[in-house]
Amino acid sequence: MSAPDLPQGDSKNGSKAGAVGSQPHLPVMLAEVLTALQPVADGIFVDGTFGAGGYTTALLEAGAAHVYAFDRDPTAIASGQALLARFPDRLTLIEGQFSNLADHLQAIHAPAPDGVVLDIGVSSMQIDNAERGFSFQKDGPLDMRMSNSGPTAADIVNQMSHGELAHVLKFLGEERQAGRIASAILKRRAKQPLETTGDLAETVTTIIPRKAKDRIHPATRTFQALRIFVNRELEELAMGLSGAEDQLKVGGRLVIVTFHSLEDRIAKTFFNTRSETRLGGSRHAPELAAIAPPSFQLKSRKALAASDAECQENPRARSAKLRVGERTEHTAFALDMAALGVPSLPGFQGLDQ
Structure with missing residues (x-):
């Protein structure tokens, strides 16, 4: 899966990186993410997994008009205050789960984004802090x-x-x-x-x-x-993908970076089911079936991998896969966890956060 002794095999190496914090975090597949998102001067973007701020910083430095950055970890939001001071009118930090990004964006009347990026996995900031118990x-x-x-x-x-x-x-x-x-x-x-x-x-x-x-x-x-x-990372991923589908403007890009097969399988299934013409209805009423046009156009059927040079510099990039879809004008699909391959798991009293 990844480098020796890594606690999960899917760390982003604090992959939201560089500008925030003292550790030399390296944003995974940063060049590929920027190419996929195509940041422009009037563009609105969502970074659903802020971490140490690497993607957000790069988007702002590339000229994005505004970035709405989410993180469920309060320490990441606190660390992002320096970046907020640097871009006070172009950055909004939101402490919350990216699974709820649609609700958050609607609540603050944010414009429909030109791009959403989700970098799935645990960050090095969390791994490196023994008190967090990840490693x-x-x-x-x-x-x-x-x-x-x-x-x-x-x-x-x-x-x-x-x-x-x-x-x-x-x-x-x-x-x-x-x-x-x-x-x-x-x-x-x-x-x-x-x-x-x-x-x-x-x-x-x-x-x-x-x-x-x-x-x-x-x-x-x-x-x-x-x-x-x-x-609840797999449920979070599925809900985040669905929320991005709901919020993106026509022509907007959804970019997903995953680090192990469970995540990538869900991302792949999400894009595949939404990029092909599907029949609606059900086996109980096939005569009522209607065409469900695709909500995404894929830029490539295959996932992109990190370059050999990046993997040499940052071994944790070796398991990264990047997938990109471009939003069409058609209606978003209803979220179906089972259809996306999210496994049914036992509940645990008090797990809801």
Whole structure:
């Protein structure tokens, strides 16, 4: 999936980067994103995953008239105040989930955007802070919440049933040993609750011992699964795509950068189902079927990958895939999570944020 010992294998390396914060964050596929969005002097753009501000900064420096930047992480919004001071009349920072971007934009009467970019995954700023609990590289509280609210990963592993936990690890982590890992977690928590990232990583390695030749830590998939579940990332992605479809002006571009197969599969399905002529109606009333014209025109059927040069400079770009669609004049499709391939997962009391 990605570089050795990465906690999820899909980090953006703080990929919203450079201008905000002290770390040398590198925006992933920045040149390709700008080419796809085609920022112009009178353009309105939405950065649904602000992070450290890399894409937003580049759009503003390229002459975009205004950028509406979202992030559910309050620390990212706080870090963005320096950029806001630099572009006070051209930047709006919004603390909120990009799944609700349509509601947010309508509430502030924002113009229909010329482009929306969504860079999916966890940022290096979150990984590098041990207190956020995203990584097993540094021991910290088993948290993983992007928004700092709602149940933590510790709540999940200490309270979920064996079957539910195994289901989450299998489908969101694509972990072949999901059942055995779930059993080990239940055995461990019967003695003492799992409280730290180290507790969880150690438990996983009792089932999958680490070998010297391993490029990826055995706990990578488990951490990925829990992070995605805690933050409802796949549901967020599907809702964000639908919201962008609803808000984009005719000719506007939707750009998605993903970092692992689960996300890319949803993005690919979204664009494919909306770029072909589809029949409406149902099998129960085929005679009432009507043509549903495409809401997007694809710039390419294949996803773009990062260049070899970028992958050499930033190894975390190796798993990145970029997809682009251009909005047509036709009506947006209704959101159907199952049709987009969002898996049905167990609920967890209090998970709604």
